[in-house]
Amino acid sequence: MTVFVVSLFLPYTIDFEAKAIKHGRKASGSQSPPQVEGRLPESRRHRRPKSLAMTPGATTDHEKIFKPFYAAQYAAELPCADDPNGPGPNEPRSVSWGLSRKFNQPKSKAALHPEPSILSRPDPGDGLGTKPFVDGIAEAHDSEEEHGSPRVLLSDEDWVVKAAEHGNGGLRNAINAASDAGILPDKTWVGTLGMPTDSLKEHTRKSIAEKLQDEFESLTVFVNDSEFEGHYSHFSRTVLWPAFHYQVQESPRHKEYDDHSWRQYVRVNEAFADTIAARWKPGDSIWVHDYHLLLLPEMLRKRLPEAEIGFYMHAAFPSSEIFRCLAARRALLGGLLGADLIGFQTDEYCHHFLQTCSRLLSLEVSAEGIQYKNRFICVKKFPIGIDPKSLDEARQSPxxxxxxxxxxxxxxxxxxxxxxxxxxxxxxxxxxxxxxxxxxxxxxxxxxxxxxxxxxxxxxxxxxxxxxxxxxxxxxxxxxxxxxxxxxxxxxxxxxxxxxxxxxxxxxxxxxxxxxxxxxxxxxxxxxxxxxxxxxxxxxxxxxxxxxxxxxxxxxxxxxxxxxxxxxxxxxxxxxxxxxxxxxxxxxxxxxxxxxxxNAVSWCESYLKTLSDARSAQLARELNLVSSLSTEMLKETYTRASRRLVILEDECILASNAIKRTATALDALLHDPKNVVYVTSNKTPEQLESVLTEMPVGAGLIAENGCFLRETGKSEWERLLTIDSTKDWMEGIRKVMQYFQERTDGSRIEERHCSLTFWYKDARDPEVAARRASELADQINGSRGSEPIRAVLTKGAVTVEPTQVTKATAAERVLERASQKPDFVFVVGGARGDEVLFNWANRLGQEGKVQDVVTVTVGTHPTEAKAALTGNTTITDALASLKLTNGDSAE
The missing domain is CATH 3.40.50.2000 (Glycogen Phosphorylase B;)
Incomplete structure (x- = not known):
């Protein structure tokens, strides 16, 4: 299994051999083999670059101690990529694209880009047009005097792979440490060379790509210079980076700039998706890194629906109030949600992301992740660390x-x-x-x-x-x-x-x-x-x-x-x-x-294990991968059982088209002395009793998702939560809901014994109502403190319910009180609240507490159930198929 480690920059780049310095239109030695125009790096220039400066007005020798370094830096090149004396293990590498300080590389052929600010745009009538952009700085002239970068002719054939000076040093260090520890036995880096490539001939690109793949475990993504410059220097550096770090733009941008840079950002992400999709094989894992590639997970999900895809954010993630200012906010969030696992560095960043998805996309979120398009995306923190071993080795150098x-x-x-x-x-x-x-x-x-x-x-x-x-x-x-x-x-x-x-x-x-x-x-x-x-x-x-x-x-x-x-x-x-x-x-x-x-190794190991678990859980919950219920198997396990517990959701039996046939099958179950039957519901006890008037009497009842229990053979309800435990929080939540209800025409509040629901499905303005519902859910979940409650956002409603009890806790109470423990448990449901019940029942079987467990869903969302009612099979068919112990048919 290959793990594709995907980042904008590869750990490697290319250094070309310089043939001649170009003066004007001609250059001595220009008759050399294939050549491209490039620039000399600072290490080969005759004067110190302008950016090299120390404290203004410094005159003491204390500061001059570091000057010998500069002389050495600009006289020597970075070691080759496979040289152990390359850059340090945790040294940050973040150098402007296209402006390498140490390598001979081609000159960028990027087309002109619009200025980022309205304030600096040239007069349309001055005939100058817009200026080209290099790393966010307008370039008015292409001269050696301005940039201190003499133009040279570079050999298109003589080049060498070297360790790159740009990119995420912490990531590279962690991946290398994990590889040395045997955690990543088969990995492939995916990224760009971090340099202009438009000038390279096709055979040169092919040779570079082959060498990097064969000798350096790297898959090269080639994009044209204009696309990369728009993506990195414009959108990533001047839009995303400031926003993610709470920096408000002092100079206003304009639509032409934003639209242009956004298109380039999309194209670079698409280039990554195409490159990976062409090499991916079943069983491979894809690990995408950082804000440069936010759209990539969704693009890969569309191309590779069965792929295991993870994303990790190395930067901070801002609050929803900051993120909502981005024009492409929905597309960026949607891109991330193509992953199976999204990792952040802290709980705070996880919370901000979940909050943003709730508020901007009106998605159902929990502390563990996000429900999105019948998929559950796990969201978790993974603090990255250093590799002490490699750092200690570096410290021992002369x-x-x-x-x-x-x-x-x-x-x-x-x-x-x-x-x-x-x-x-x-x-x-x-x-x-x-x-x-x-x-x-x-x-x-x-x-x-x-x-x-x-x-x-x-x-x-x-x-x-x-x-x-x-x-x-x-x-x-x-x-x-x-x-x-x-x-x-x-x-x-x-x-x-x-x-x-x-x-x-x-x-x-x-x-x-x-x-x-x-x-x-x-x-x-x-x-x-x-x-x-x-x-x-x-x-x-x-x-x-x-x-x-x-x-x-x-x-x-x-x-x-x-x-x-x-x-x-x-x-x-x-x-x-x-x-x-x-x-x-x-x-x-x-x-x-x-x-x-x-540390670096534990970070990598923890993330990859969680990614594998998240993907496995996702596959187990996907409805199209859940096996259809076999009535023959159900009948077999039912018949051999000596004691049975049957739990049915009320909507399953009440929604049946053959209500009388369902009632007959249920009555047969109730009359079998080996059976204990319970009906569960999110309704109040009063509501549940009223809707079951056509059903046979004798079943136990679980109401309000586990808050109330009525055992079989009894008429009294048992409250599993005390009045005091709900009274305190309900009063405060009611006031919050009323605030939103008063400002949302067509919405209403429903109060039950242990829960409150804000209904907005009939609101006059659905878009505004959905946004306010998201704000309501987020506000309650963010300010609940130690209160044992949660706000659940679903389509058309926000329900605030207690967390101490569920349908599973009520079912566990039934099991504990049973005079005889069942050896067969049959659970049927379809609502969100039934998932915890499925999980409880499945664990009974996995832990050997019950011999046979059958969990069946009639819903359409991802599920914990092990079987689903599909095709023409109905709940009535399933119940009617059961043979009673006296040999009679339930039919």
Whole structure:
């Protein structure tokens, strides 16, 4: 069985051999074999790129310690893909598409794209048209002066596969660790090369694809440059990423931009679906990753109905109020719901997703998942982690040890604080520097012996933010620097993984203060680096934003902060520095123990097992895969039983076209002394008694989905819930329902003894009513607190019912009180409330408590029942087929 690991970027890319630098229209050596036009990477340019900058106005040697890295970085290439000395195991890789810093690659041939903002659109009459886009930045000129990227001729035949610098490093690390552990013996990566490919000839594409598949377990998805640029640089980066991280657009976009980027997003997802569908075989599993491919699960479900499909979101998932602002919200949710299992990093993100599906799609949701188009999609959290083994191996390299020595020597006697974040709005660098400024102002004793090294990885796509960060850094250093000390080192360029490991090893404090982020594994890396191997009996402190996914793992940590509360962050820095060695060790042990269960291998193993279980459960519930009831088998098991329990849903017997024949068959069952018969219903006791007037007397009754029980041979009803247990919550829920009922014409409220129902099936405006019903269900489920209730959203109604009792709990009460235990249990139903009853009965058989169990559904939705009434067989036929122990026919 192959597991297709699907992400936008492959772990590999291609580096081409440069033949000649192109000057104007001609180039020396242009008579070489097949060539394509490309750009030299920064490692081969003669001048340092503009993005390489350190703290403005920096003059001290403390900051210059990192300069040797830059010289090395731009003089050496990334090792080959199969080189063990490639990028570090947990090093984040997120580099702009088409702008590789280390490889010779083709120039993008993407067509012109509309500007993202109305405010920056050119005058239609100026003759300029729209500007091309590269990673969200308008490109006005294609010149070496503007980009510092000389154009070259690249060989179309001489190329090598190398480890990619872009993509999700945490995912790759987890998959590699799982493969080494034997959890993924047969895997195939699926993704793009992360570079422009329009210039490549067909035979070159074919050769690249074959080599990657044969030698690197990778399936390459080729899309044209315009589609990829629209998908990634436009829709993914400027629409989805900000929304998922609670960033409101400051500049308004326009319809032309949104429509164009959305079409490209769809096409790239379709290209992935076509590539996978062409290689998938029965038994294979498909694991889709991250927000770039939200539409892919549904596309695959349409092409491969029987496939096992999982999706995992590595980013945060916003609240429904944010997600509803997306124009393509329904399509995006529908795309995700093609999966069998949807995984998120925290319970909070799971809740947001379930809430969004309830409110925007009016779907029936529960804590376990979503009911959608006769399918149940499991939704669960799977916190991703690091691979300590590979991280420890990387820490033993000579480069890391050398950098540890250099940094310690440079910052001897200083309290070193380290942080590494993306230079974008969610990264929170601006807020962190403001908090650090307050810290220096409020706690003067630290001013001359504390240093914050802030690494701002990735070039900023927000020039205004970059300018603000630079201004704050200049102000801090101008106020608090001395001739021998600089309190802030701002590196607006990523550093090598060896340097980062060394910094984490030496740092006394590590700050992760993102405004909104997924798991953020850098904090995990830091804790692992503080295990005492390089500095015995010294443990560092982690200051962590409560808005990161890791905060859910480290709940109870003393240094969880609100990054918007600058005062709190400043106090946290002081607290971290003031702690005694014993307290620091205690805090570290607390965090490392919390982190230990959530490593890369356990994450992968847990997800794949849950995916397999979810798919198996889905197949078991699909009605078209449930076997038809065999009346011969039913008759055989019924006849050999010495004691029987028969449970029938009221709608099954009352909906029969041959009501008199059904009553006759039921009467025959009741007169057999071996039988105990019960009728279940969601109706009140009074309602149930009134509708059964045409049925024979003698059956036990279960009303209001298990809230009331009337045993066989008795006339009194037993309430299985006390009045007090329902009185408190019903009063409050009634007021909430009345609020929605007053604002929804045609709706009504039905009150029963133990439940309340908001009926909106007859509302004058069905669309508005459905939206309000979703809001009602979500509001009740989200605010119920410790109340043992749940709101169930179905077509036309929202029912709030208790969770302490079900039809199964009432049936279990019947079984416990039986003088003789049955060896045959027969359950027939079709309502949602019968599913828990089917599950209960099936477990009796699986656990050996009852010899023969038959569960039958007459419904049309996915079911726990083991058989279904199909074709011309009716419940009357099933009952009439049973032979009585006295030899007479039930007919």
């Amino acid at each position: 480069e890391v040890k050398e950098w540890v020595s250099k940094i310690r020597e440079r910052y001897e006697g200083k309290h070193l604080i380290v942080a590494r974040d993306r230079l974008d709005a969610p990264g929170g660098i601006k807020q962190k520097l403001l908090a650090y400024e307050i810290f220096l102002k409020r706690y003067p004793k630290w001013r001359e012996n504390v240093v914050l090294i802030q690494v701002a990885s990735s070039q900023s796509e927000l020039p205004e933010l970059e300018a603000q960060v630079s201004k704050i850094a200049m102000r801090v250093n101008s106020v608090y620097s001395t001739l021998t000390h600089q309190p802030l080192v701002l590196l607006k360029q990523d550093i090598s993984f060896s340097q980062f490991l060394a910094l984490m090893t030496v740092a006394e404090v590590f700050m992760v203060t993102s405004l909104r982020e997924g798991m953020n594994l850098t904090g995990h890396d830091y804790l692992q680096c503080q295990d005492g191997k390089f500095a015995p009996e010294r443990y560092g402190s982690l200051i962590l934003s409560e808005f990161t996914g890791s905060a859910s793992i480290f709940s109870g940590h003393d240094l969880l902060v609100n990054p918007w509360d600058y005062q709190q962050c400043a106090e946290a820095i002081d607290f971290a520095l003031e702690m005694s060695p014993e307290q620091k060790q205690k805090n570290w042990e607390f965090l490392i123990n919390k982190m230990a269960p959530h």
